[in-house]
Amino acid sequence: NAGVTQTPKFQVLKTGQSMTLQCAQDMNHEYMSWYRQDPGMGLRLIHYSVGAGITDQGEVPNGYNVSRSTTEDFPLRLLSAAPSQTSVYFCASSYSSGGAYNTGELFFGEGSRLTVL
C-alpha cells in the first residue's frame, strides 16, 4: 500500500495561472478531503467527498474546485491562483462512517507546498 499520494510536492505559480494538485489513495477509502495549512491557522478543510460523484464544500472552498470520478482520485483545481492561496495543501482519506459511531481513522498525504507570486 502506498497510502495517500500527492503530487506535486512543490509548485510555484504566478498570479492568475491555473493548476491541479493530484491526490490518489489505494486503500479503497470512500472519504477523501483536502486541507490547507497556514501559519497560526492550523488545518482547515477546503472540500471533501464521501464517494465517487459526490463532493461538498468545507470551511474555505472559495477559489478551489474538486471532482471525484473514481474512488481512488480526488484532484484539487486552482482556476486562477492568487497569493492568498500560498499554503501547504494536504489530502486525506478514510473509510466512511456509515453511522454516527462507526468512524474511520483519517490518513494524510505528505503535502504539497504551493507558492503563488
Place this chain on the structure above:
Amino acid sequence: GIQVEQSPPDLILQEGANSTLRCNFSDSVNNLQWFHQNPWGQLINLFYIPSGTKQNGRLSATTVATERYSLLYISSSQTTDSGVYFCAVRVPRDFGNEKLTFGTGTRLTIIP
C-alpha cells in the same frame, strides 16, 4: 462549531524528560486523533482514540470523552520527538462528512 484547545502552545524539554500534552474540546465527539507533524511537514498518525487509553512504545494517550479532554504522554523524550503535535476531533452530527476539526497544536522542542 466545536472548539479544540491544546496546551501548552510551546514546550521545550531536555532529552530524556517526560511530557504531557492536553487537548480540550467543547462538544461530544465520536473520533479523536493525535498527529505528529515532523520538521519536514509530514503528518504522522499517532493515535485514533475516541475514548479510553492506548499505548505505543514511549507514547500513550488517554481520552475522557465524558469530560471532553484527551492527554498525550511522551516519556523519555528523544530529539526525533520534536515537532508539532495536533489533536483533531469529529462530532457525531457530521455524519457522512468525516471532517476533523484541528487544534492549533503544541510545538515540542527536545534539546540534546
